[in-house]
Amino acid sequence: MASTASPTATSASVTTAAADAAAVADAADAVSVDAAEPAAVAPVAATAARPGPGASTAFADAVLEWYATHARDLPWRHPEASPWAVLVSEIMLQQTPVNRVLPAWQAWLDRWPAPSALAAEPAGEAVRMWGRLGYPRRALRLHQAAVAITEEHHGLVPDDLEHLLRLPGVGTYTARAVAAFAFRQRHAVIDVNVRRLVGRAVNGRDDQRTAVSRRDLELVESLLPHDAESAAQASAAFMELGALLCVARTPRCEACPLRRECAWRRAGSPAAADTGRRTQSYAGTDRQVRGKLLAVLRESPVPVPQDVLDTVWDEPVQRGRALHGLLDDGLVVAVAPGVYALPGEQAWPGVRSPSGG
Numbered sequence: 001m002a003s004t005a006s007p008t009a010t011s012a013s014v015t016t017a018a019a020d021a022a023a024v025a026d027a028a029d030a031v032s033v034d035a036a037e038p039a040a041v042a043p044v045a046a047t048a049a050r051p052g053p054g055a056s057t058a059f060a061d062a063v064l065e066w067y068a069t070h071a072r073d074l075p076w077r078h079p080e081a082s083p084w085a086v087l088v089s090e091i092m093l094q095q096t097p098v099n100r101v102l103p104a105w106q107a108w109l110d111r112w113p114a115p116s117a118l119a120a121e122p123a124g125e126a127v128r129m130w131g132r133l134g135y136p137r138r139a140l141r142l143h144q145a146a147v148a149i150t151e152e153h154h155g156l157v158p159d160d161l162e163h164l165l166r167l168p169g170v171g172t173y174t175a176r177a178v179a180a181f182a183f184r185q186r187h188a189v190i191d192v193n194v195r196r197l198v199g200r201a202v203n204g205r206d207d208q209r210t211a212v213s214r215r216d217l218e219l220v221e222s223l224l225p226h227d228a229e230s231a232a233q234a235s236a237a238f239m240e241l242g243a244l245l246c247v248a249r250t251p252r253c254e255a256c257p258l259r260r261e262c263a264w265r266r267a268g269s270p271a272a273a274d275t276g277r278r279t280q281s282y283a284g285t286d287r288q289v290r291g292k293l294l295a296v297l298r299e300s301p302v303p304v305p306q307d308v309l310d311t312v313w314d315e316p317v318q319r320g321r322a323l324h325g326l327l328d329d330g331l332v333v334a335v336a337p338g339v340y341a342l343p344g345e346q347a348w349p350g351v352r353s354p355s356g357g
């Protein structure tokens with residue numbers, strides 16, 4: 001639901017009010033999130049001031065108006081998308097682009113339209129179904145969450161942050177996203193795109209940090225409309241603007257509804273500080289070897305002997321390390337000496353082990 005405010009209504013006073021919210025104390029208590037979350041929560045201000053009413057209006061109105069005509073039509077945003085469908089989308093979208101998630105999300109929900117359907121199957125089926133989405137521990141966590149939802153919540157995704165946060169694999173970001181997008185609640189939802197957008201537009205900094213502080217949460221919350229439905233829509237709109245226009249390398253400022261008052265542009269578009277983070281190439285890494293081993297197991301209807309796995313990668317030390325990593329993570333189990341399978345799958349009669357057992 002977009003408001004009728006003009007994009008030009010993003011006044012300097014809005015930027016200032018929001019920046020005031022950012023000027024809260026720096027000291028802090030840490031908030032823990034799951035390792036799978038796209039952003040960790042960093043030390044923060046426990047007694048931060050809150051902005052006054054009205055600080056959000058022009059900023060959110062401008063973004064909502066843009067969103068009304070530019071948002072992508074994504075199925076998990078449809079009103080009929082169930083909380084389970086939203087939860088699955090949020091887990092899949094961590095570190096994975098939308099175009100790769102779309103077919104996987106649809107196939108997942110076609111097969112498991114409710115958490116109880118997934119919980120009734122072995123965890124290995126979730127890993128198999130995950131296919132090549134990457135970071136397959138997310139499949140295990142989603143299975144564990146489905147079991148918890150089935151056993152502890154009568155098969156219904158809980159609608160409050162406290163219970164969402166207790167689900168396996170659900171950290172601060174995911175809990176807030178599900179509460180906002182599935183249950184239309186008012187929560188600051190900060191992914192890497194929102195972090196970058198607000199960092200530039202409000203704080204005037206090209207902030208490359210991945211950590212999210214309580215101060216960040218309070219700042220973004222200060223930008224949300226006051227009624228819950230509009231706030232939920234604004235959370236999606238902030239994310240979309242960050243994903244489509246306020247992109248990391250070359251922001252498309254000429255098309256941005258915030259361009260006139262954007263603090264980063266007013267400051268002359270200062271370059272981001274070098275965080276020292278470097279993208280690790282995939283080729284030749286243990287991740288690549290793990291992916292190759294897992295692909296063999298996913299594609300096999302029966303457990304696989306060691307000598308078959310040995311064919312996927314020449315270097316034995318790295319291959320062994322990758323296999324042990326998969327075993328440690330619970331993504332692979334040994335069902336007999338030298339015979340491996342996805343979790344929950346048993347050794348079939350007649351499957352030989354390398355030792356002939």
Ligand code: SF4
Pocket residue numbers: 197200201245246247251252253254256257258259260262263264265
């Ligand atoms: S004007 Fe440019 S830098 Fe500022 S918020 Fe918009 S896209 Fe981002």
